[in-house]
Amino acid sequence: MTNNIFKFQHFPFHLVDPSPWPILTSFSLLNLTIGAVLYMHGYTYGGYILSIGFILTTYGMILWFRDVVIEATYLGHHTKEVKNGLMMGVILFIVSEIFAFLSVFWAFFHSSLSPAIEIGGAWPPLGITPLDPFAIPLLNTFLLLSSGAFITYGHHALIAGNRKAAIDGVIVTIILAIVFTGLQYFEYSEAGFTMSDGVYGSAFYASTGLHGLHVIIGTLFIAVALIRIINYQLTTKHHNGFESSILYWHFVDVVWLFLFVAVYFWGNT
CATH class of the missing domain: 1.10.287.70 (Helix Hairpins)
Structure with missing residues (x-):
C-alpha cells in the first residue's frame, strides 16, 4: 500500500x-x-x-x-504575512530613496543659500539663464499630479471589482508619465546650460535628472502591473505589486512638488 x-x-x-x-x-x-x-x-x-x-x-x-x-x-x-513583509521592504526602499534625494537637495541649498564668490555671489550664477518655471515645469506638474489621481482611481476600481475602469486608469497614468518624460527631454534639449556649467548645472540636472530616472522606473513598474491586471493575475484582495507601484508613484509625485518649488521656482528668483 x-x-x-x-x-x-x-x-x-x-x-x-x-x-x-x-x-x-x-x-x-x-x-x-x-x-x-x-x-x-x-x-x-x-x-x-x-x-x-x-x-x-x-x-x-x-x-x-x-x-x-x-x-x-x-x-x-504570498500569505498576508508575506505581503506585509514585501510592502515593508518597498517602504524601506522608498525611505532610502528619500535620503538619496535629500543629499541632492542638500547640495542645491548649500550652493544657493550662500553663493560663493567664484559664481558671482548670486543665484542663479552670472551667465546662467534659468528655465521659466511657469512653462514646461508647470505643465509637467499638472501632468504628474493628474497621473497620481488616475492611478489612485485605478486602484479603487480594482478593489471594487471594476476591472475595466482599473485598466483605463492605469493606461491614462502611463500615457501621462510618457508625456511628462518627453516634455522633460524637450526641456533639456532647449536649455541654455548643461550639466558641466558649474554648480548650477550640476545641481539642476542631478536633481531633475534623478527624478526623471525615477519617473521612467515608476512607469515600467506600473506597466508591469497593467499587464498583470489584463492577464487576470491581480484580484480585489491580492494586488500587492500594484499597491507597491502606486506607493512608489506617489513618492515620485511628492518629490516633484519639492523640485518645482525649490529648484524651478525659488531657485530662479
Whole structure:
C-alpha cells in the first residue's frame, strides 16, 4: 500500500528556494558602477563596460521579479504575512530613496543659500539663464499630479471589482508619465546650460535628472502591473505589486512638488 505523505507548513512565512539572481544582480551593479566611473572619466572602454553592466542589471532584475510574480500568482506563497513583509521592504526602499534625494537637495541649498564668490555671489550664477518655471515645469506638474489621481482611481476600481475602469486608469497614468518624460527631454534639449556649467548645472540636472530616472522606473513598474491586471493575475484582495507601484508613484509625485518649488521656482528668483 502506498502511503501519501503530506507536508504541512506550520508558519505563514515563505522560505524561498536558493536563487542565483541576488548574486548576479550584485555583481552586475558593481560592473555598472565601475563602468559609470570609467565612462565619466573618459576611459576608452568605459562606455562598453557601462552598457554591459546596465544590460546585466536589467536582466537580473527581470528574472528576479519574474520569480516573485510566479511565487505570488501560481504557487500561492504570498500569505498576508508575506505581503506585509514585501510592502515593508518597498517602504524601506522608498525611505532610502528619500535620503538619496535629500543629499541632492542638500547640495542645491548649500550652493544657493550662500553663493560663493567664484559664481558671482548670486543665484542663479552670472551667465546662467534659468528655465521659466511657469512653462514646461508647470505643465509637467499638472501632468504628474493628474497621473497620481488616475492611478489612485485605478486602484479603487480594482478593489471594487471594476476591472475595466482599473485598466483605463492605469493606461491614462502611463500615457501621462510618457508625456511628462518627453516634455522633460524637450526641456533639456532647449536649455541654455548643461550639466558641466558649474554648480548650477550640476545641481539642476542631478536633481531633475534623478527624478526623471525615477519617473521612467515608476512607469515600467506600473506597466508591469497593467499587464498583470489584463492577464487576470491581480484580484480585489491580492494586488500587492500594484499597491507597491502606486506607493512608489506617489513618492515620485511628492518629490516633484519639492523640485518645482525649490529648484524651478525659488531657485530662479
